[in-house]
Amino acid sequence: MSEIAEQARVVAATNAAGAPPTAELHVDGLRVSVEGKPILDGVDLRVPVGQVHVLMGPNGSGKSTLAYSLMGHPKYQVTGGAASFDGQDLLALTPDRRAKLGLFLSFQNPIAIPGVTTVNFLRAALRAQGKELPAREFIARLGEEMTALRMDASFRSRYINDGFSGGEKKRAETLQLAMLEPRLAILDEPDSGLDVDALRIVADGVLRIMEKSEGRMGVLLITHYYRILENLTPDRVHIMHQGRIVDSGGPELAHLIEREGYDPYTTATSPPGTEVSRP
């Protein structure tokens, strides 16, 4: 996608929303340690609402650490830098306050909470975020979203993530994304472990939510695979290596990775060919 097309999209979003979608995720020089071990070594990133940004990188490069840190997992200690969304300092907020501000994290492997049904979980989350719907409307919307994600009605009364297959977990995460309508969705490998059909359902789901948001939602998509990008065209692609963003570019960067892997980044001290640009 060219810069012009990107701009046009933002303008269209602005018009639809009636107000400029100025909210943006700012990450500046973020440093994070886990159990004393430094993982993020100065991450800089901008993700404006209305855009899809993709974060790629080899295993262990710090992608998930960034996702968890932005959501406020207590295990991840921020040792330097800053992160804000819509002008608000994220690092000062507990995870629930971050969610209320509009952040959402789709977990790579969400934990089961036995005894808490998917329906009750969603209602509790909506209520906590001040987005509670009347019961009838809630059920209608839930039904719609579940149909779109091809989820069986029995999911409603199943305990959240309890005994879910890998694919069911990804759909359940996407269902939550649809119901909670965040302003910034961080999707941590929503495509891992999925077959082609399941991948398309999840990717279509995210795309649909994105379109429905009319430019009010930004996406930071963490993935290893090019495949999901056939469904979800990114505005920007960022490459992470050893705890830093080492390259950023348009969708063509993802093509390059698909063809050549991360070798150009992992074997050289500076990335070849492309110039290092900041998002």
Add this chain to the structure above:
Amino acid sequence: MAEAATATGVVCRETLDARVAGSPAWLADRRTAAWDAFSAMPAPSSSRDEDWRRTDIAKLHLDRFAAAGTPARELVELAQSRHATALPGAALVLCGPDGGVTVENAESLLAQGVIVSSLEEAAERHPDLVQRGLSGIGIGESYFVAMWNALWRGGVFIHVPAGMQAVAPVWIAHLAAGDEQASFPATLVVLDDHASLTLVEDLVGPADPAPRLSVAVTAFQLGEDARLDDIPVQQLPPETWHFSTRRANCGTSAHYRLFGATLGARLQKAYWDVILEGRGSEADVFAVCFADAHQHIDHQSLQLHRGPDTRSNLLLKVAARDHAQSVYGGLIDVLPGAIHADGYVVNRNLLLSQGASASGVPRLEIKANDVRCGHGTTVGHVDDEERFYLMARGIPADDAERLVVRGYFADVLDRVPLETTREWLLALVDAEIGDGGGGGLDADEVAP
């Protein structure tokens, strides 16, 4: 009946004399024998008695508790509203700590030939049945049972004749005594062969912090192929000393099911015994316990397999917060005749605060061949990942914890067979945990 009011409290010879004077001869003898046994027995001691090792009652001074008076109007209304909310179709038996018993809404049961009356009245009118009901309770088997045998009053007696399925459940409300008073709740149920009944026993009191004493016995006799669903709820006032024995004797192919909730009292020592006498008899015991503040809650269970082909299963799930302590001891005892016995006991504990503690000691004693028995106990905390997951969805930490606790209890509470009672229990447990994340989350509310 005039209660002896003396400086030594209600647990005294004068009270016994008054009880004996108001009892038929056979019962008077039983009371006197029980008093003699009680008088000769030392109070349980945490240094002497193995099953009291973790529950210290050295600070219990019996002489502090006077005879109970008439229950306050508000307490009667509270008990009635619980019945009206949870199971309005059930017959309601209101048992005051002063021995006053009223039976309401029982016409359909009485028309069936079911007896629902005060135990005192039944002791006069149906001595054989009441003696059968008491046959599983030893006169002097323990300190508190002996005390109860001597001093119980009022009480409830239920008899379902052979082949009869009680057309309505029975809701028994045992009202707590007043400030610094004692109550002796009594429930006896006799189910003849092929009879069935659903019972709720609600131990209810006000939330005020005055000390009270409660010494209770609940005994069930299940005939051949009899079915009993037993739903005991203990929500006594927060400074109550509560000692109870609950025992089901099961005949051939009988099936006893308990769905319990232990929520109240300052200190509880409860014995839950299932005696599987008859071939093929079965017992399922599922219970939740939520303890907070300085509560000390002790459950002791016995699954006694006497008959062959008997089966028992017990699951007790405890959550403890603040400085609460849970103590659990459970024994599966398989006697030599109980071939093919199948017994299982599990105690799970969830600790919600640094200061809370739990100990669970399930044991097996197997004296028969070809049996299948198992036990387990766990102690855990709310998982950080669970808490983070819920918080990442916008749910504040406290509410996240409540949601996890409620979820933890769900596999017990979901089994409660009566829908309105199940919802009422969920609401009771939610209120104990604290209002918040759990409130108004019933799936049925949003069912299409």
